[in-house]
Amino acid sequence: MSSTGVLRSTVSRIRRAGSHQHPAPTAGRSKRGLFPAERSIPRPDSSLGGYGLGNDRFEQVALVSIGRMNMAGLRPEHDVLDIGCGIGRIARYLCAYLDSTSRYEGFDVVEEPVHWCRQNITPLFPNFTFQFTPLFNARYNTDASSTSAATFRFPYPDESFDFVFAHSIFTHLVPDEANNYLREIVRVLRRGGTTYCTWILFKEGSPDYNHAIVSRMHRDRSGSYALLEPDMPGRAGGYDEQFVLDAYRASGLQLTGPIHPGFLIQDAIVATK
Numbered sequence: 001m002s003s004t005g006v007l008r009s010t011v012s013r014i015r016r017a018g019s020h021q022h023p024a025p026t027a028g029r030s031k032r033g034l035f036p037a038e039r040s041i042p043r044p045d046s047s048l049g050g051y052g053l054g055n056d057r058f059e060q061v062a063l064v065s066i067g068r069m070n071m072a073g074l075r076p077e078h079d080v081l082d083i084g085c086g087i088g089r090i091a092r093y094l095c096a097y098l099d100s101t102s103r104y105e106g107f108d109v110v111e112e113p114v115h116w117c118r119q120n121i122t123p124l125f126p127n128f129t130f131q132f133t134p135l136f137n138a139r140y141n142t143d144a145s146s147t148s149a150a151t152f153r154f155p156y157p158d159e160s161f162d163f164v165f166a167h168s169i170f171t172h173l174v175p176d177e178a179n180n181y182l183r184e185i186v187r188v189l190r191r192g193g194t195t196y197c198t199w200i201l202f203k204e205g206s207p208d209y210n211h212a213i214v215s216r217m218h219r220d221r222s223g224s225y226a227l228l229e230p231d232m233p234g235r236a237g238g239y240d241e242q243f244v245l246d247a248y249r250a251s252g253l254q255l256t257g258p259i260h261p262g263f264l265i266q267d268a269i270v271a272t273k
């Protein structure tokens, strides 16, 4: 599609979305009109988990992520996978950005937010699909009978996405799970496709990007993984930068550009297949 075509389709999409009859949330009224598609989607109740709901962080994190992903090469015509989509914090801003012919898929290990997204986003934007994948996670899904993320196969065919992202997911994965997710990202990405993932990284001998949290973490025996709570691997973890870069290379991904250092959100790595 030409750039004029992209612009026209995005504008018509925003207009269509803006015509939905959902009440606008009261907070941030001065921003009305900037993201009409996003504002056409109800704001989830803050009882639905710790996604920054009920404060400015909800919006700020999403907008910084969208900006960074755009710099990483995300385009309206892309088919997009959101690993650990949560309550759709980023999806709701992508609704205005992606073409109606582009596919968005999100999955998460907690059922309630996925159900919320299905009820509140998909009816307005049918190209946005959400799946519940009951995998074990020490923080989010402690049902011991759940499948392990270390052997999980993403529920999508090979080479079916142009852009795969994971915001604040690898911080909840132990090394075996993280390595499996990198392999799965490579499997579902089309050749030339891009992946944007956030991590909490640390580096020996230089100030940690996310020093505030890393300084509270405990390194494991290997030294390449650090945990906030040593007895709870997978609750919140940081990784040695070199370990992660080696894992990307081993999985066949090529790093593009420098790591985006974490400030409001975590460090982000962009790579292509």
Ligand SMILES: C[S@@+](CC[C@H](N)C(=O)[O-])C[C@H]1O[C@@H](n2cnc3c(N)ncnc32)[C@H](O)[C@@H]1O
Pocket: 051, 083, 084, 085, 086, 087, 088, 089, 090, 107, 108, 109, 110, 135, 136, 137, 140, 149, 166, 167, 168, 169, 172, 173
């Ligand atoms: C901090 S939240 C981030 C959610 C979302 N990406 C966002 O930015 O709002 C972490 C999310 O990771 C999900 N999660 C935990 N383990 C996961 C796994 N193995 N695969 C996919 N998602 C997972 C949790 O259920 C939770 O929704």
